[in-house]
Amino acid sequence: MPAPTAPLTLASEDEATAPPTDAMLREGAELMFFGYRSFTRDPDQILAERDYGRAHHRALHFIGRQPGISVAGLLDILGVTKQSLARVLKPLVDHGLVEQRVGTNDRRKRLLFLTDEGRAFEERLSDPQRARLLRAFREAGPEAVDGFRLVMTAIMDADERKQANAYMDGAKAR
Amino acid sequence: MPAPTAPLTLASEDEATAPPTDAMLREGAELMFFGYRSFTRDPDQILAERDYGRAHHRALHFIGRQPGISVAGLLDILGVTKQSLARVLKPLVDHGLVEQRVGTNDRRKRLLFLTDEGRAFEERLSDPQRARLLRAFREAGPEAVDGFRLVMTAIMDADERKQANAYMDGAKAR
DNA sequence: CGATTTATGTCAGCGATGTTGACATAAATC
DNA sequence: GATTTATGTCAACATCGCTGACATAAATCG
Numbered sequence: 455m456p457a458p459t460a461p462l463t464l465a466s467e468d469e470a471t472a473p474p475t476d477a478m479l480r481e482g483a484e485l486m487f488f489g490y491r492s493f494t495r496d497p498d499q500i501l502a503e504r505d506y507g508r509a510h511h512r513a514l515h516f517i518g519r520q521p522g523i524s525v526a527g528l529l530d531i532l533g534v535t536k537q538s539l540a541r542v543l544k545p546l547v548d549h550g551l552v553e554q555r556v557g558t559n560d561r562r563k564r565l566l567f568l569t570d571e572g573r574a575f576e577e578r579l580s581d582p583q584r585a586r587l588l589r590a591f592r593e594a595g596p597e598a599v600d601g602f603r604l605v606m607t608a609i610m611d612a613d614e615r616k617q618a619n620a621y622m623d624g625a626k627a628r
Numbered sequence: 629m630p631a632p633t634a635p636l637t638l639a640s641e642d643e644a645t646a647p648p649t650d651a652m653l654r655e656g657a658e659l660m661f662f663g664y665r666s667f668t669r670d671p672d673q674i675l676a677e678r679d680y681g682r683a684h685h686r687a688l689h690f691i692g693r694q695p696g697i698s699v700a701g702l703l704d705i706l707g708v709t710k711q712s713l714a715r716v717l718k719p720l721v722d723h724g725l726v727e728q729r730v731g732t733n734d735r736r737k738r739l740l741f742l743t744d745e746g747r748a749f750e751e752r753l754s755d756p757q758r759a760r761l762l763r764a765f766r767e768a769g770p771e772a773v774d775g776f777r778l779v780m781t782a783i784m785d786a787d788e789r790k791q792a793n794a795y796m797d798g799a800k801a802r
Numbered sequence: 803c804g805a806t807t808t809a810t811g812t813c814a815g816c817g818a819t820g821t822t823g824a825c826a827t828a829a830a831t832c
Numbered sequence: 833g834a835t836t837t838a839t840g841t842c843a844a845c846a847t848c849g850c851t852g853a854c855a856t857a858a859a860t861c862g
Contacts, residue, residue: 474765474773479758480693481796482765482776483667487686488792489780490664491707493657502821507847512661519654525810533665538849540811562809562858584653590782591648591656594775599648601768601775603655606663608764618662622655676850681818699839712820714840736829736838 496582509534509542514568514576517552520621522565524557531621551575670756683708683716688742688750691726694795696739698731705795725749 474482497511509532516531517523523531529539543566546552551572557563568576591599607615648656671685683706690705691697697705703713717740720726725746731737742750765773781789 471770474762476758478765478773479761482761482773483689483754483757484792484796485777485780486664486667488788489783490660492784492788493660495785505846509848515657526808534848535850536810537812537851541848544811557809560809560859564810580657583657584650586783587653587656588648590779591652593782594778596645597771598775598778599652599656601772602779603659604768604772605764605776606659608767609663609760610666611669614662614666618658622658679817683819700837708819709821710839711822711841715819718840731838734830734838738839 493583493586496586497579500579500582505545509538510546511576511579513539513542513546514551514572515580517566518568518573518576521567522555524563524565526563528566531617546572667757667760670760671753674753674756679719683712684720685750685753687713687716687720688725688746689754691740692742692747692750695741696729698737698739700737702740705791720746 494508498508501507501511512532513528516528520527525536525539525543528543529536532539543552547554550569553567553569553572554564555567557565594602607618610618668682672682675681675685686706687702690702694701699710699713699717702717703710706713717726721728724743727741727743727746728738729741731739768776781792784792
């Protein structure tokens with residue numbers, strides 16, 4: 455422990471910022487639950503029409519965001535096993551939504567791309583989700599959006615944060 | 629539509645607030661994915677020790693938050709079918725984590741309570757999650773937390789928002 | 803060049819979580 | 833007394849994770 459030079463009355467950094475109460479933390483947990491459920495509701499409904507699920511949407515999203523990603527790269531982002539991904543990826547390839555091309559540098563790699571049909575379906579899934587975010591961002595205002603971003607990032611562990619940031623920056627740079 | 633007195637250059641409400649770009653919306657979607665995954669990682673690991681899953685945690689959380697809730701009330705919050713809930717609730721009752729008491733006013737109702745053991749297990753699950761939120765809230769600061777709350781609430785549809793608010797307020801009033 | 807490692811695919815089985823449909827029981831209500 | 837409500841339960845099914853094991857082709861190492 456460092457030398458306890460701080461006074462007993464709380465004065466954490468600059469002004470005396472009240473620490474989050476237990477009730478605020480519980481509310482935060484519930485906001486995560488309710489918010490995430492709302493966020494996934496639209497695409498879930500569309501996916502249910504066919505024999506696809508949330509995992510198919512995720513694969514389509516990340517392939518669309520980073521065309522030419524390898525299978526290993528996608529595994530890394532999604533954080534699932536090869537066998538889990540295969541069950542999702544195979545139907546997408548079979549149904550002509552995702553195309554696999556052999557890598558030029560390394561011919562063991564299968565680089566993943568969306569077909570036109572895949573792109574169209576991905577957009578159909580993401581459009582209501584983006585519309586929801588757009589409405590929410592407008593409604594809440596830019597400062598709130600900054601706060602949202604800060605908190606969501608801070609929720610992640612250092613390594614997860616690094617991965618997420620690296621990924622999102624990489625996609626931004628394209 | 630109201631009379632279009634506004635100039636063509638964008639000046640939406642007070643100051644010219646730039647609308648969220650498509651990249652910001654995509655980033656938002658990814659923050660939801662990565663953030664939620666991080667948020668559920670700790671309890672998921674603890675749950676995996678026994679034969680429980682995320683659904684058991686949710687049931688324990690909401691029963692703990694609203695002791696004496698009826699089965700129908702819990703179904704409403706969780707938004708799952710009776711059969712789905714039964715598969716989660718039965719083991720919790722069998723293992724002595726949840727207690728069912730016959731309602732006094734309406735004896736058809738089974739009111740749900742956590743046992744001491746149930747409360748202890750729920751806390752074991754929620755503690756790392758709350759610690760994560762506490763760290764995130766401290767790190768991001770109070771204004772960011774307000775923004776986070778605003779955005780997460782705005783992501784919900786009106787009816788979902790109403791349900792979530794009614795629920796969270798009700799629990800607060802206890 | 804031969805051995806090893808890497809990238810990917812695949813088979814088999816299991817567990818958790820959701821679904822629909824159907825039926826049963828007890829208690830409240832009309 | 834008939835109907836509705838609250839709950840429980842059985843059966844079947846799909847998605848989405850997991851582990852373990854094995855196969856193949858291409859790259860790399862010694």
